[in-house]
Amino acid sequence: MRFRDHLLAAAVTGLALYPRAPQRAALMALGGVALDIDHFLLYALRSGDWRPSGALRYDRRRHRPPRRGDTRPRYGSLRSVAHQPLATLPLAWLAALCWPALRPFVAGITMHLALDLHLPDHDWRVRRRAQERCERCGVAGLPLTVHYIVHPHRGGNRWSAGNRALWCSLCAREAYESRAERYA
Ligand SMILES: [Zn+2]
Ligand SMILES: [Zn+2]
Secondary structure (H helix, E strand, O other), X not given: OOHHHHHHHHHHHHXXXXXXXHHHHHHHXXXXXXXXXXXXXXXXXXXXXXXXXXXXXXXXXXXOOOOOOOOOOOXXXXXXXXXXXXXXXXXXXXXXXXXXXXXXXXXXXXXHHHHHOOHHHHOHHHHXXXXXXXXXXOOEOOOEEEEEOOOHHHOOOOOOXXXXXXXXXXXXXXXXXXXXXXXX
């Protein structure tokens, strides 16, 4: 999810949860974007570009499908162990238990991780249909993820299982590239 959307979602939720405590609302907004430091550091390390403005520009670009002839590099999901809910959340909530003042901040972090979840990956309709095989090449035993066949940004249905498919990473890239060609 984009930095801007994380900030917006956490700020709005903070104001709704703490309408009479602007400091706590602000703390929640801060927590909502704290994990973006993770994305920024990984971006900077991989690209060698340490300007926050460069990172924000990349954040905008990476959510659009690549155009033909666009050779600018892409850096994957940019998530370190801090983005693993099972690593971060127990620690964060333990801290919140000991220091109640931290609670809005931890709520913001929790929200960031929830928003980063790629929900289609947990679509049991697709998983059951595919039976843990890639629905394009039939391979089993590789990590498989759920992809949109026609992306909602291109008018595909966001919720129907018919517009989702379980693919291995190789097939996902091939499909992605052939689509990029078609739309170029
Ligand atoms: Zn994130
Ligand atoms: Zn495959």
